[in-house]
Amino acid sequence: MHVLRALAENPYPGAHVTLVSPFARLMYSGMVPGFVAGHYELNDCVIPLTPLAARAHVKFIEGAAVAIDAAARRVMLADGQALHYDALSLDTGPVMDRDAIPGAREHALFVRPIEQFTRLWEAVLQLAEQRPLSVVVVGAGAAGVELAMALQFRFGERARVSLVTGGPPPLPSHPAGAQARALRALKRCGVTLLEDACSEITASHVVLARGMRLACDAPVLAIGASAPTWLAGSGLALDDQGFVATGATLQSTSHPEVFAAGDVAARSDAPRPNSGVYAVRAGPPLALNLRRFIGGGALEPYQPQAHALNLLACGERRAIASYADWSVGGRWVWWWKDRIDRAFIAMYR
Secondary structure (H helix, E strand, O other): OHHHHHHHHOOOOOOOOEEEEOOOEEEOHHHHHHHHHOOOOHHHHEEEHHHHHHHOOOEEEEOOEEEEEOOOOEEEEOOOOEEEOOOEEEOOOOEOOOOOOOOHHHHOEEOOOHHHHHHHHHHHHHHHHHOOEEEEEEOOOHHHHHHHHHHHHHHHHHEEEEEEOOOOOOOOOOOHHHHHHHHHHHHHHOOEEEOOOEEEEOOOEEEEOOOOEEEOOEEEEOOOOEOOHHHOOOOOOEOOOOOEEEOOOOEEOOOOOEEEOHHHEEEOOOOOOOOHHHHHHOHHHHHHHHHHHHHOOOOOOOOOOOOOOEEEEEOEEEEEEEEOOEEEEEHHHHHHHHHHHHHHHHHHO
16 A cells, blocks of 8 residues: 555656556455444445556556466466566465364355455344354454454344454463453453364354364454465465565565565564554555665665554454553543544545
C-alpha cells in the first residue's frame, strides 16, 4: 500500500510498473475483529486497489502468482500469464497451512486469506439466525483471541464460543500484563478457554489432543502464518521455514533485484515476528529502496523497531494495548485503536 501511495505522489520515470493481486480490494486485518463483532460495516475496512493503482500509474492485474523463476526473472500467474521483471517486490501477506490439522482443509474456516474469510462470514451469520451454534476458534495468538471475543460478543446467547490455544496460555508472545488482561477479557466475554492442542477436525466435532471431542458447527482457524508453497521452487534463498531471506536493504540475499517485506519475508540479520505492525513499518524503506534500485542510487539499510505497539480488540468496545513489558486496557484504548485504524484506511483512500 505504501509503495503504491509513493508511486502516486512521485512515479518512477521511464518504468513500467505492474501490480498483481488476487483481490480487487484489500481487507485491513486490524479491523476484522471489529467487523466480526458488528462495530464496522465491510466497506469501513477495505481499501479499493483499482483507483489507487490508477493514481499511481500502475497496471493492475487481478490474479494470483503461482510460481517464480528467479533465474529467468519471470513470475507465472494462475491464468497462465508469464510476467518478466527487472525488479520484483514481494509482499503477499500471510498464508495458512491448510493441512496442518487433519480435516481442516475440508471443514474449517481459515482466517487467511482475510478476503475469503469475510466472504464466508455471511454464511456463519445466516446459520446463527437459524439455530444456536457451537463455535471453536483454534489459535493462541492475537488473531485467535480477538476473534473468539468478537464472535461471542456478536452472537451472545445464540452461540457458545471456545478458544483452543494449542497448549500454551493465550498470547504467549505478549508481556505477562497483557496476557492477564486478555484472560480477564475472555472470561468477561464468556469464552470457554481450552489450553490443549487440536488434533483433528470433523464435520461435526473438533478433537483435542487429550481426547476431548467438542461439538462444533463452525471451526475457525487462526493458526500461525506459513510461507507460500510456490516459493519453494523459485530459486530464491529461503530461510528454514520457507520465507524469502532478506537483508538490511530488504533485498533477497541471493537475488538483489528481488525485494520482499512483510509476512512473506524473513530478515536474516534482524529477525522479527510475523506481524502486521512490523510489515507496515517496512513500507517506507521498501518504497525508497525500490526507487533507488531502479534509478541506480545507493540503497539504505532499514533497522526494524525492537518492540511494536500491539492493540488487541476485546469483542465489546474495549481493547488492550501492549508495548514491550507495558500494557493497559479499557474503553479509551478501543477509542484510540479505532482512531488509528480509521486513519490508516483513510490514508490510502
